[in-house]
Amino acid sequence: MSAGSIKQGALSKGVLVLVYAFLYIPIITLVVFSFNESKLVTLWSGFSLKWYYAVLHDKEIINGFWLSLKVAFFTATASVVLGTFAAVALTRYKRFAGRTMFSGMVSAPLVMPEVIVGLSLLLTMVTIQKWLGYPERGMMTIWMGHTLLGMAYATVVIQSRLTEMDKSLEEAAMDLGSKPLQVFGLITLPLIAQSLMSAWLLTFTLSLDDVVLSMFLSGPGSTTLPIVIFSRARLGLNPEVNAVAAVTIAAVSAFVIFGSIYMARAEKKKQREISAAFREANQ
Amino acid sequence: MAETISKEKQEKQNAAAPFLRIQNLVKDFDGVLAVNDVTVTINKGEIFALLGSSGCGKSTLLRMLAGFETPTAGKIQLNDLDISRIEPYKRPINMMFQSYALFPHMTVWDNIAFGLRRDGMSATDVSSRVESMLELVQLKNYGKRKPHQLSGGQQQRVALARSLAKRPQLLLLDEPLAALDKKLRERTQLELVNIIEQVGVTCVMVTHDQEEAMTMASRIAVMSEGRILQIGRPSEIYETPNCRFVADFIGSVNLFKGKVSVDESDHVIIDTPECQHYVGHGITGTKGMEVSVAIRPEKIRITQNKPDKPHNWVQGIIKEMAYLGSYTVYHIKLPSGKVIKATTANAERLPDWQPTWDDQVYASWDEYAMVVLTQ
Amino acid sequence: MQKYHNKISQLLTGRFPVIAVPYFWLALFFLLPFLIVLKISVAEMETTAISPLVSFIEGKLNLKINFSNFVSLFNDPEQYYLWTYLRSIVFAAVTTLLCLLIGYPFAYFMARSPVERRPALLMLVMLPFWTSFLLRIYAWKGILETNGLLNNFLLWLGVINEPIHMMHTKFSLILGMVYTYLPFMILPLYSNLVKLDNRFLEASADLGATPLQTFWRITIPLSKAGIIAGSMLVFIPCIGEFVIPELLGGPETLMIGRVLWDEFFSNNDWPRASAVAVVMILLIIVPLAIFNKYEAEQMGSNKR
Numbered sequence: 001m002s003a004g005s006i007k008q009g010a011l012s013k014g015v016l017v018l019v020y021a022f023l024y025i026p027i028i029t030l031v032v033f034s035f036n037e038s039k040l041v042t043l044w045s046g047f048s049l050k051w052y053y054a055v056l057h058d059k060e061i062i063n064g065f066w067l068s069l070k071v072a073f074f075t076a077t078a079s080v081v082l083g084t085f086a087a088v089a090l091t092r093y094k095r096f097a098g099r100t101m102f103s104g105m106v107s108a109p110l111v112m113p114e115v116i117v118g119l120s121l122l123l124t125m126v127t128i129q130k131w132l133g134y135p136e137r138g139m140m141t142i143w144m145g146h147t148l149l150g151m152a153y154a155t156v157v158i159q160s161r162l163t164e165m166d167k168s169l170e171e172a173a174m175d176l177g178s179k180p181l182q183v184f185g186l187i188t189l190p191l192i193a194q195s196l197m198s199a200w201l202l203t204f205t206l207s208l209d210d211v212v213l214s215m216f217l218s219g220p221g222s223t224t225l226p227i228v229i230f231s232r233a234r235l236g237l238n239p240e241v242n243a244v245a246a247v248t249i250a251a252v253s254a255f256v257i258f259g260s261i262y263m264a265r266a267e268k269k270k271q272r273e274i275s276a277a278f279r280e281a282n283q
Numbered sequence: 284m285a286e287t288i289s290k291e292k293q294e295k296q297n298a299a300a301p302f303l304r305i306q307n308l309v310k311d312f313d314g315v316l317a318v319n320d321v322t323v324t325i326n327k328g329e330i331f332a333l334l335g336s337s338g339c340g341k342s343t344l345l346r347m348l349a350g351f352e353t354p355t356a357g358k359i360q361l362n363d364l365d366i367s368r369i370e371p372y373k374r375p376i377n378m379m380f381q382s383y384a385l386f387p388h389m390t391v392w393d394n395i396a397f398g399l400r401r402d403g404m405s406a407t408d409v410s411s412r413v414e415s416m417l418e419l420v421q422l423k424n425y426g427k428r429k430p431h432q433l434s435g436g437q438q439q440r441v442a443l444a445r446s447l448a449k450r451p452q453l454l455l456l457d458e459p460l461a462a463l464d465k466k467l468r469e470r471t472q473l474e475l476v477n478i479i480e481q482v483g484v485t486c487v488m489v490t491h492d493q494e495e496a497m498t499m500a501s502r503i504a505v506m507s508e509g510r511i512l513q514i515g516r517p518s519e520i521y522e523t524p525n526c527r528f529v530a531d532f533i534g535s536v537n538l539f540k541g542k543v544s545v546d547e548s549d550h551v552i553i554d555t556p557e558c559q560h561y562v563g564h565g566i567t568g569t570k571g572m573e574v575s576v577a578i579r580p581e582k583i584r585i586t587q588n589k590p591d592k593p594h595n596w597v598q599g600i601i602k603e604m605a606y607l608g609s610y611t612v613y614h615i616k617l618p619s620g621k622v623i624k625a626t627t628a629n630a631e632r633l634p635d636w637q638p639t640w641d642d643q644v645y646a647s648w649d650e651y652a653m654v655v656l657t658q
Numbered sequence: 659m660q661k662y663h664n665k666i667s668q669l670l671t672g673r674f675p676v677i678a679v680p681y682f683w684l685a686l687f688f689l690l691p692f693l694i695v696l697k698i699s700v701a702e703m704e705t706t707a708i709s710p711l712v713s714f715i716e717g718k719l720n721l722k723i724n725f726s727n728f729v730s731l732f733n734d735p736e737q738y739y740l741w742t743y744l745r746s747i748v749f750a751a752v753t754t755l756l757c758l759l760i761g762y763p764f765a766y767f768m769a770r771s772p773v774e775r776r777p778a779l780l781m782l783v784m785l786p787f788w789t790s791f792l793l794r795i796y797a798w799k800g801i802l803e804t805n806g807l808l809n810n811f812l813l814w815l816g817v818i819n820e821p822i823h824m825m826h827t828k829f830s831l832i833l834g835m836v837y838t839y840l841p842f843m844i845l846p847l848y849s850n851l852v853k854l855d856n857r858f859l860e861a862s863a864d865l866g867a868t869p870l871q872t873f874w875r876i877t878i879p880l881s882k883a884g885i886i887a888g889s890m891l892v893f894i895p896c897i898g899e900f901v902i903p904e905l906l907g908g909p910e911t912l913m914i915g916r917v918l919w920d921e922f923f924s925n926n927d928w929p930r931a932s933a934v935a936v937v938m939i940l941l942i943i944v945p946l947a948i949f950n951k952y953e954a955e956q957m958g959s960n961k962r
Contacts, residue, residue: 008869012767016779019764023786023840026797029807033800040805086680093673098681105684107953111891111946113898115915116935119922120691123932127694148687151680156953171351172384174371176398176449180672186397190388209790211901212915226792233796233905237803245793252788260781273432281434 034242051243064225068208075146076204080196083154091162109152118216121145137219145213150203161195302327302485308357310343317343319509330486332500340509341489349378349455378455383442385430391441392426398449416444436467456488472498493533505529526658530577537623539576546570556619561594563650575656582652583625585638586645596647601638615646699932700724727933746914750896753835757843757892765847787841795834795905802830826908834906843888850884890949894942
């Protein structure tokens with residue numbers, strides 16, 4: 001190992017550790033102080049679970065949580081369905097009328113500031129409501145807005161997997177007698193299943209976490225959890241929020257960690273099988 | 284490059300029954316003519332190769348046969364049925380893909396059974412057919428494995444079994460051996476031919492490897508820029524190419540440019556800057572016509588002493604040589620500056636005389652060794 | 659009749675529905691809203707409703723397009739709106755730059771780590787990304803408050819004698835924004851750098867370049883696509899950021915997102931809010947086009 005690469009190794013470790021610390025210290029403080037006895041975030045006065053009890057009895061938070069969960073579920077499902085359609089259209093059909101505009105519309109919500117999306121959707125809902133008397137602002141409208149955003153993310157994830165997939169697999173299926181719909185159901189879908197799952201989880205999380213769109217599109221009685229948290233956070237520090245945060249972080253971490261371990265194991269198993277086949281053939 | 288003609292093949296060739304008719308087929312991609320007015324008839328039971336370098340249109344032609352591209356113009360007839368515009372899943376044709384395209388989420392068994400199940404075959408029939416296919420490609424106990432658990436050669440055999448399972452009227456092979464390494468390729472070439480002949484299916488294959496085409500196919504079509512230049516048996520293509528491109532594409536060739544000075548019905552003499560060629564047969568041409576004389580390297584003999592005849596020899600210096608085991612390649616530079624290539628079989632282990640670098644030698648050939656090309 | 663029946667069934671099962679369904683959704687929820695915003699921005703606010711653009715007055719067709727909303731945005735002697743737009747762009751640009759300066763080395767070292775470690779490293783970056791961003795911003799409130807964790811820590815260390823006023827400043831805003839958008843910069847950079855063939859770097863070293871020269875002349879140009887993608891993913895949404903200025907920002911960090919909100923919810927002036935939105939869209943059209951071009955190229959290069 002040359003002196004240069006030792007220096008680079010130390011630099012590499014240093015940078016990585018510092019940035020990870022930057023990313024995680026706030027998260028850790030959230031969790032630690034959720035167990036704090038005192039209301040003050042800054043003074044540790046003892047271990048206590050009282051804020052967790054408080055959350056469980058806080059009607060506003062519980063209602064908001066259930067609403068967010070419902071909206072997120074429907075958002076994720078709709079986003080994946082629409083995203084699959086869009087991804088297939090963009091990867092398998094090279095040319096159709098208005099393709100550039102379609103591609104632009106699909107990916108724009110990814111970067112658009114949410115205030116713009118929120119405002120325009122709200123104005124649209126109001127206009128449509130004047131003509132048709134529907135929809136009322138509430139869970140439905142929040143779902144529509146979230147799905148617009150979710151669809152953009154889902155399309156990116158699914159599209160990436162579709163372009164990577166060997167196109168000749170679909171041709172082979174057709175060659176062997178499958179009609180296009182069968183090809184999609186028997187071949188394409190199983191092979192992109194994992195990316196569909198990722199897209200679902202991603203859009204679920206996005207919806208659960210969304211503040212701006214929800215605020216623009218919510219109506220009386222449809223307050224999502226992030227709206228509740230935002231209003232309280234605006235007023236000041238609130239240890240109940242810490243408790244909510246800790247639970248969220250624990251759930252997400254468990255999910256991400258176990259998911260990654262599972263995927264890593266599956267990948268390792270596959271690699272072992274490939275090398276076994278290779279060795280066997282060369283005997 | 285041995286041409287192994289089995290007795291069955293010979294019989295089939297004699298009873299040439301037109302089976303696949305391709306007429307004036309054209310494929311236009313945005314103004315680029317990938318396939319430019321191709322007409323060819325393929326006989327029942329034969330293995331037919333489309334040979335050419337990348338971009339010559341052979342793959343596009345194959346894909347039109349399979350149904351993945353629609354012809355811009357022209358007709359494809361399979362056994363008197365016009366299939367030009369029928370969807371791929373309705374054609375009695377199956378294809379073996381270059382990448383094998385084995386479904387990674389299905390077992391070997393399910394891969395082979397896939398096409399049979401689309402047809403609504405009963406479970407028992409499917410079972411017996413899959414079993415017989417596995418036996419045909421010698422993978423009897425591999426049914427439960429998934430593609431990633433197989434080696435490259437095994438995957439290829441599964442791909443072949445899958446494409447033959449439905450007993451198609453036409454089998455298409457897309458660069459079948461491109462993914463294998465050299466040793467495996469040689470072994471597999473003959474195995475593949477045996478299986479195809481055993482099944483008796485008509486086969487069209489696409490390849491850029493001339494050795495592969497000459498080993499496996501009973502007839503070859505050489506393609507370039509969307510057109511077919513020559514169709515014929517391997518020996519015909521090699522020994523009697525009809526143009527410079529084909530002569531140069533298959534194997535190596537030495538080309539001499541010159542003019543016909545004597546044109547008789549039983550012989551012609553062609554004057555080229557390097558020497559005078561006496562060709563021992565008549566040609567369709569006239570005196571004074573500009574032609575190319577093509578001579579294969581193995582037809583040239585290298586001697587120390589000047590040959591005792593007025594035609595068909597040149598003198599030169601050995602500029603390069605490469606000892607390749609079974610034969611040696613010599614590059615001989617002629618006084619005019621032209622370099623010709625000659626190969627000599629190393630028939631004796633310890634020959635009396637072996638030419639080496641910078642030796643002055645004579646290269647000669649007989650009167651039937653040449654092919655006269657007008658294009 | 660049979661011919662029409664066939665045509666319809668052909669349409670329904672072919673590529674038509676696959677393209678039409680998402681297209682329709684996008685037209686309804688993306689295109690239409692923008693047209694409506696555009697329309698309202700050139701209308702006038704009448705007591706409770708928007709006046710129609712096209713109407714019949716005394717039997718004649720009357721087109722009322724009013725640019726007064728746009729004009730009023732910039733007619734203001736204090737240039738309230740102009741300064742806010744500029745401020746938003748500057749904050750977004752600073753955030754993007756900082757994310758790049760921090761994110762690039764990080765992504766670089768991540769990509770050059772031993773292969774076995776990379777999935778774990780990636781997962782550790784994804785974890786904060788998947789955790790609610792609202793909660794993470796809230797966490798910074800607790801840290802940066804005058805009697806918050808950071809001040810208490812520094813006081814305890816003896817580095818300072820009095821708490822530093824960090825909250826509701828430009829510093830806290832930028833910190834919050836960099837913190838939130840850092841993963842958006844790291845991920846495209848990482849995915850780009852990880853595909854960088856090591857042999858380019860080896861060839862460069864073999865030809866006599868020092869590591870620094872290799873970095874400047876080979877690595878950075880080759881990761882240009884990742885840099886652009888990451889920058890757009892940070893810059894564009896940052897301009898319209900609302901939540902972070904609300905929670906971490908102060909009076910001197912007024913950004914255009916808050917202005918839009920106030921026009922709509924506080925002043926109830928829909929046309930003016932729409933005008934603000936339209937100008938914002940115009941501001942981001944160029945970066946948006948750059949981003950779109952990058953996305954299309956990415957999808958194209960992913961094919962084999």
